[in-house]
Amino acid sequence: MALVKCDGVCKSYGKNSILKNINLEIPKGKIIGLLGPNGSGKTTLIKIINGLLETNSGTVLVNGEKIGINSKKVISYLPERPYVNFNMSVKELINYFSDFYDNFDSDTAYKLLEKLNLNPNDKLNTMSKGMKEKVQLILVMSRKADLYILDEPIGGVDPATRDYILDTILTNFNDGASVIISTHLISDIEKILDEVIFIKEGSIYLTGDADELRTSKGMSIDEIFREEFKC
Amino acid sequence: MLGKVLKYDLKSMGKSLFPLYAGLIVLALVLKVISFITDSVSAFKFVYNIMFIFFIILVIGGLFYTFLVSIMRYYKNLYSDEGYLTHTLPVGTNSLLFSKVVSSLVYIVLSVIISFISIIIVLGYNDVVSVLKEGLEFFSLCFDMSVFSIAMWAIFFLLLSYICYVLMVYAGISLGNMHSKNKIVFSVIYTVVIYYITQMLGVLLIGIMFLVNPDIMSQLDQAIPDKEYFIWIMGCGMGLNLVLLFTCYFICYNRLKHLNLS
Amino acid sequence: MRWEFDNDRPIYIQLVEKLKLFIISGQYEPGSRMLSVRDLALEAKVNPNTMQKALGELENLGLIYTKRTSGKYVTEDKKLISKFKDEMALEKVHAYLNDMKSIGFSKKEAMDYLKMSKEE
Incomplete structure (x- = not known):
């Protein structure tokens, strides 16, 4: 059974159609790139899978069940924007996560924080933007989830931070779990992807195994992307 | 899960409200101290009066602020960016909503109690x-009930009306968030x-009451109306509030079930 | 850099090549224990699934083997290793000769150049 199955998912705001008939299966144990230019519908699709948006039609199943408490238990989600209460200290946030998520591992979180030389008693609003993002990533990756959904985790960061983020993802994702990484910066992450999903103007444009695509097209995923999405 | 949600709602609102409580008690104690001094040094009378006015403003403002903190918590936790976290917790919609209602009640009760204590500090227990x-004795006569049951x-009744107002704003926020702008x-x-x-x-209800029983209006003019009319009017008021409470709760619940967070 | 990849060729094939090179060059000693899939993937900064696939390929070639409980080991079969070494040497020589041919040198001239560079 697919981890996530989207069947005919449509989403529009008024007359503005964001997602058009998305059919998709996310298998277990894969790192998947959700690739598309800005405004192609990546974030909308991700928010639907996380239960933050309602579909207009179509169904989304996670482990065969509709989006709800059970799907939220197994999905660890990093939104593209800051989403925790910045009045809380890192320690409070860790307690918050471990109170609500059975699969949250505080030890992992503290170990990762130690590497950043962060004082757990510091409040988030005293930290730099980059540090806040790292803390949020640590919280998300410290869960032993079935599916990690990371929305633009490397958007607008410097190369050192990018390496830190990719390292943290690769080191900490749960065995047998899948990871969905949405991005428009493909060359930075393509070597860690098993599969890619190209999304364009709200429709799935191309899906496939990353290495097979490289073989059949003789190009890097980034080049294929540039080719397909040429303006 | 309700317990955990409640824990964090209470904690977060407490961060905003405990400074108010501390301020009220401290100001009350300062007033008390000054009142001792004014007995001997009359120049302090002026300072006392100014501070007393400030104290009254703080008491009334504090209750309003408590209301505001409840509303802000609802908006921030459920409909701002923080909602991205709140709504991806494995928690049911009812727990999220019910916790907001309960914590609003807890803090208005606490605010009233603290206000009372500070007033007692300033004015003295007996007064x-x-x-x-x-x-209370006046009302106990009206309703022919003991002072305790009237209290x-x-x-x-006060808590019911308060929570109705809170839920009205919650419902307004919930409906407002159906729009993508403004x-x-x-x-x-x-x-x-x-x-x-x-x-x-409410007006309609009074109108209906008048049609059903024209005597009601004349009863309202009396200093102490008949007990049964009084109970009737209060009962209708409470009934209306309860209907309002459940309607607003349902609106909030329905909107959270059909969430569209942008 | 030990691990570098061209994004336009399958990562898995490049991993196989790299690992093969590490084994025949002796960087991974015969009989030595390999890092776990996850650690290797982390070192190369690639997907553990891809690393797993590459290791599977090396196992098919006989260059590594799995002990059920303790992980993966480099083969102790030195003959096999030198066979792959020969293969790779021949490949490189062919590539060199082909390159020289495309510039316009004969095989003999190409070999003279080799000797010259040796004396440098």
């Missing part, structure tokens, strides 16, 4: 209690609309 007692009913403006508009609808229902 405050005798004023309260007079009021209980009064508390229940959410806050729409939230205010919806809240005002809901408020006027309830006011109209």
